[in-house]
Ligand SMILES: Cc1cc2nc3c(=O)[nH]c(=O)nc-3n(C[C@H](O)[C@H](O)[C@H](O)COP(=O)(O)OP(=O)(O)OC[C@H]3O[C@@H](n4cnc5c(N)ncnc54)[C@H](O)[C@@H]3O)c2cc1C
């Protein structure tokens with residue numbers, strides 16, 4: 001089985017989000033970039049396929065040279081080879097087109113992407129790829145088993161879960177549940193050393209349309225001070241929720 | 249030209265988010281000087297959408313399309329887009345709508361802006377405001393493609409009545425057998441309980457509750473309020489509660505009217521996922537807990553004392569206001 005894990009390079013979850021250039025750009029100053037958490041679960045699941053069933057695992061990112069530490073980390077965790085499409089990932093549509101090209105030329109059976117990239121929260125890249133390549137697709141995927149050509153997936157739905165039967169080639173939008181938090185791998189010294197020898201293929205972008213453009217950013221309005229209610233006076237909270245906030 | 253909105257149903261009845269996206273669609277149609285067409289799959293009372301300004305409903309009655317299938321639904325919506333010559337397509341932020349959104353955008357070569365919180369700022373160019381960076385910011389996104397897809401955030405625009413009469417027409421999309429190659433084999437869903445996605449109120453518990461045996465506190469409070477229950481990430485990682493209840497940046501997003509956080513410290517990743525909720529109440533023993541800075545109302549106190557009393561007071565309140 002040939003697996004491609006799509007990796008978005010995102011600000012660490014603790015990052016403060018600021019904007020520059022008259023609020024038209026995300027300020028990357030002092031921001032630590034990491035593998036998108038949803039993709040990290042997917043990468044670990046891919047390693048399990050490799051170890052238990054035999055698979056080749058490639059990782060791909062669409063991004064400029066600055067994303068290489070993130071992709072090297074994926075190699076250190078155990079991916080066999082990496083592909084970087086050398087372009088600024090301007091929007092989800094552009095990224096999906098680039099990844100669709102990588103998938104077409106690489107002949108992958110299984111594509112593991114994340115449900116959502118935690119930076120721009122698009123939640124669109126895997127679905128777009130599925131449409132562009134007419135592939136089977138399962139989103140919000142929390143479990144995936146593969147036997148031969150057949151795949152059994154579980155996806156999260158509002159209020160529960162749904163079991164899905166499908167087949168390869170398949171793309172998923174994965175999240176926690178594919179593996180647990182405690183299963184995530186931290187690169188060790190040997191992995192980091194080995195990663196240096198592994199292939200990181202840089203390919204140029206092909207055409208590509210930017211369908212959307214973020215023209216301006218804004219930070220949320222600062223929050224007013226909290227109203228504290230004495231624990232001996234809980235009636236007051238009920239009163240505030242009813243008469244002031246009008247939510248009960 | 250019209251504006252097309254996908255209105256979701258559950259067992260033939262419209263979901264609340266259907267009325268919200270229909271209301272949003274109506275606002276867009278007014279800006280563009282056109283009308284709203286809705287597409288629904290097996291709606292029992294399709295004409296109900298008229299209340300929210302929808303003047304035409306394409307109701308799909310095919311038995312093969314009675315249950316959600318992302319690809320088949322996306323292709324059906326794409327066919328409705330072309331038959332209606334729609335230029336703007338509206339979707340909700342439910343898990344199902346987000347599932348089909350990417351497929352639809354790929355098929356229509358359309359730009360898609362998700363998590364949109366307000367009516368378009370301008371339609372020429374077409375710019376919408378959406379949340380980004382897990383609620384730590386907003387982006388004003390310009391969609392440049394001929395067809396534009398907008399995913400409307402839950403509970404941001406609201407339900408707005410705009411009564412008109414809706415013509416209901418049967419719609420029969422052409423879908424091949426091969427488009428059903430992902431098949432649902434089993435659905436495991438809580439019935440009769442509010443879900444985090446739709447609930448007006450969410451009651452959430454953190455590690456401060458000490459163990460799963462104490463969740464009765466959370467459930468009783470949720471029951472009085474008709475609320476969904478949720479939890480912080482460590483609580484689900486520890487197996488105290490199912491993963492489906494984990495909310496935050498890496499869990500489910502919450503955009504309820506009221507979010508009550510009990511024994512949750514308010515870590516940045518937790519706040520990112522719940523800050524779209526309109527009113528936040530925090531109950532925590534530690535006055536320095538970061539959540540107090542992000543909350544509207546707070547009680548510094550022990551959950552084991554405060555919560556049962558709050559539940560009692562709310563019961564009295566509900567009894568008086570019933
Ligand atoms: C400096 C900088 C500025 C940027 N500015 C913008 C901007 O203004 N607007 C904007 O929309 N995007 C911008 N991006 C790109 C953004 O990081 C995403 O790569 C891209 O927009 C897709 O985001 P999404 O939220 O739609 O992805 P989603 O659809 O939420 O991502 C889902 C999954 O798709 C895969 N995926 C997503 N992006 C990539 C990628 N680049 N490479 C490989 N796999 C990927 C991952 O598996 C991810 O889990 C910028 C990136 C950088 C570095």
Ligand SMILES: Cc1cc2nc3c(=O)[nH]c(=O)nc-3n(C[C@H](O)[C@H](O)[C@H](O)COP(=O)(O)OP(=O)(O)OC[C@H]3O[C@@H](n4cnc5c(N)ncnc54)[C@H](O)[C@@H]3O)c2cc1C
Pocket residue numbers: 013037453454455456457479480481482483494495496497498499510511512513514515516517518521531532533534537549550551552
């Ligand atoms: C990559 C990444 C992603 C993450 N994503 C998420 C996410 O999506 N969602 C999420 O929730 N977290 C997430 N986290 C974890 C986050 O950083 C915090 O560790 C977590 O939110 C803390 O959970 P908690 O508030 O339940 O526990 P704690 O931080 O331990 O807080 C417990 C609180 O309970 C209070 N308390 C104790 N006893 C009582 C009592 N008797 N009555 C009332 N209050 C009491 C304490 O004062 C304390 O404030 C993520 C972390 C990382 C690194």
